[in-house]
Amino acid sequence: MDITTVQIQESRLRQDLLDLARFGEDQGRGITRTALNDADLAARQWFKERMRETGLKVYEDAAANLIGRMDSTVGPTDGPCIATGSHIDTVAQGGKFDGALGICASLEALRAIRESGLSLPCPLELLVFTDEEGSHFAGTFGSRAMFNLLQEGEMEKSRGTGMTNLAQDLKRMGKDPQKIGQVVRSPSEFRAFLEVHIEQGPVLESMGIPIGIVEGIVHLGRYLVRVEGKTGHAGTTPMHLREDALVKAAGIITTVNEAILSAGPEIVGTIGELRVHPGIINVIPGEVEMALDLRSVKEATLASVKKKIVEIVHSTDKAKIETIITKGGVKMDPGIMEAIELSCRQRGIPFHRLWSGAGHDAMTFPTQHIPTGMIFIPCVGGKSHCPDEAIRCEDAATGAQVLADTLVRMAFKAEQ
Numbered sequence: 166m167d168i169t170t171v172q173i174q175e176s177r178l179r180q181d182l183l184d185l186a187r188f189g190e191d192q193g194r195g196i197t198r199t200a201l202n203d204a205d206l207a208a209r210q211w212f213k214e215r216m217r218e219t220g221l222k223v224y225e226d227a228a229a230n231l232i233g234r235m236d237s238t239v240g241p242t243d244g245p246c247i248a249t250g251s252h253i254d255t256v257a258q259g260g261k262f263d264g265a266l267g268i269c270a271s272l273e274a275l276r277a278i279r280e281s282g283l284s285l286p287c288p289l290e291l292l293v294f295t296d297e298e299g300s301h302f303a304g305t306f307g308s309r310a311m312f313n314l315l316q317e318g319e320m321e322k323s324r325g326t327g328m329t330n331l332a333q334d335l336k337r338m339g340k341d342p343q344k345i346g347q348v349v350r351s352p353s354e355f356r357a358f359l360e361v362h363i364e365q366g367p368v369l370e371s372m373g374i375p376i377g378i379v380e381g382i383v384h385l386g387r388y389l390v391r392v393e394g395k396t397g398h399a400g401t402t403p404m405h406l407r408e409d410a411l412v413k414a415a416g417i418i419t420t421v422n423e424a425i426l427s428a429g430p431e432i433v434g435t436i437g438e439l440r441v442h443p444g445i446i447n448v449i450p451g452e453v454e455m456a457l458d459l460r461s462v463k464e465a466t467l468a469s470v471k472k473k474i475v476e477i478v479h480s481t482d483k484a485k486i487e488t489i490i491t492k493g494g495v496k497m498d499p500g501i502m503e504a505i506e507l508s509c510r511q512r513g514i515p516f517h518r519l520w521s522g523a524g525h526d527a528m529t530f531p532t533q534h535i536p537t538g539m540i541f542i543p544c545v546g547g548k549s550h551c552p553d554e555a556i557r558c559e560d561a562a563t564g565a566q567v568l569a570d571t572l573v574r575m576a577f578k579a580e581q
């Protein structure tokens with residue numbers, strides 16, 4: 166069987182990426198298609214149509230994940246599938262390609278496979294996950310819901326006072342959050358999961374290599390720090406009689422940053438979210454909520470830095486820290502890495518193996534012992550999660566082609 170008879174079309178992929186980027190355009194400040202906002206809901210309708218046009222059977226589950234299924238024409242229709250996909254949501258004021266590339270490349274790969282006339286012996290599924298970015302709470306919501314990995318009460322939680330939670334937003338789109346259990350699928354329904362993504366870092370671009378084969382994804386911890394003070398009048402309260410929550414929080418931010426820096430290059434940490442209450446120019450801040458994101462290739466490093474951070478927070482008067490979520494690092498499946506490598510070799514495409522410092526829905530599948538792989542393409546300047554996120558269209562096409570070839574390779578391998 167000649168896998169190279171499957172040929173993706175760069176122009177179609179380009180058009181899909183351009184069309185999707187119109188949903189959530191935020192007045193010149195990137196894309197704000199945070200999960201289940203109006204732009205995200207409109208983008209999902211658009212993508213469902215594209216999946217139907219491609220001949221997929223389209224479903225939306227109770228977690229609002231979109232599923233497009235291509236049944237096998239020669240094998241059993243209810244057999245385990247090979248799944249591919251990514252997420253459609255973005256961070257606020259994010260880029261056009263994080264998540265979007267993965268779902269559009271998957272769509273193009275499935276189109277190309279259908280057009281090739283090849284009869285695959287197993288079904289393929291295109292999965293579009295809800296709230297990978299965690300704009301509501303903990304991220305990778307859709308994929309974790311699919312395998313019953315949500316934390317108790319998670320859908321009712323948000324990261325800050327007055328922010329909407331997933332239960333509210335699911336209701337807003339007509340879903341019953343009580344029925345979330347209906348999304349749960351058995352790992353035996355999946356032979357494998359394969360995600361295409363932009364690298365979100367500078368390695369591939371700096372090497373001039375179009376394809377990254379991901380070896381693993383780092384450990385991640387997210388935490389919420391709350392600092393209380395006493396609110397009051399900004400003009401009448403003398404400086405020595407104040408308890409300013411933001412001044413205390415500033416001390417925590419600086420000390421936490423120093424602790425992370427001194428732990429060496431194996432760990433990164435960011436306090437990227439701060440809510441000051443009441444947040445008014447002439448009122449002393451009475452409460453601050455801030456979110457901390459820690460990542461490391463080494464679980465022990467993450468644990469020891471986390472311990473130091475807890476000490477820092479607890480040594481500050483009226484400051485608390487709680488865990489939003491921890492996600493263990495995962496390794497990609499060696500057989501799938503090999504299959505991606507073969508696909509690259511067959512078309513003479515240079516590749517490089519690397520780790521992912523970003524989190525992905527592809528972190529969820531290995532926890533269920535489902536063989537998982539990721540294909541990266543370079544992004545310009547290594548930039549991501551910002552309006553400047555950019556890719557070269559030919560790299561996107563290369564990623565989609567390697568995905569299509571690898572899906573076919575894996576489908577026939579699974580048959581043996």
Ligand code: GLV
Pocket residue numbers: 297298522523524525
């Ligand atoms: C998701 O993009 C993450 O790594 O935060």
Ligand code: MN
Pocket residue numbers: 252263264297362524525
């Ligand atoms: Mn992503």
Ligand code: MN
Pocket residue numbers: 256263298550
């Ligand atoms: Mn992201």
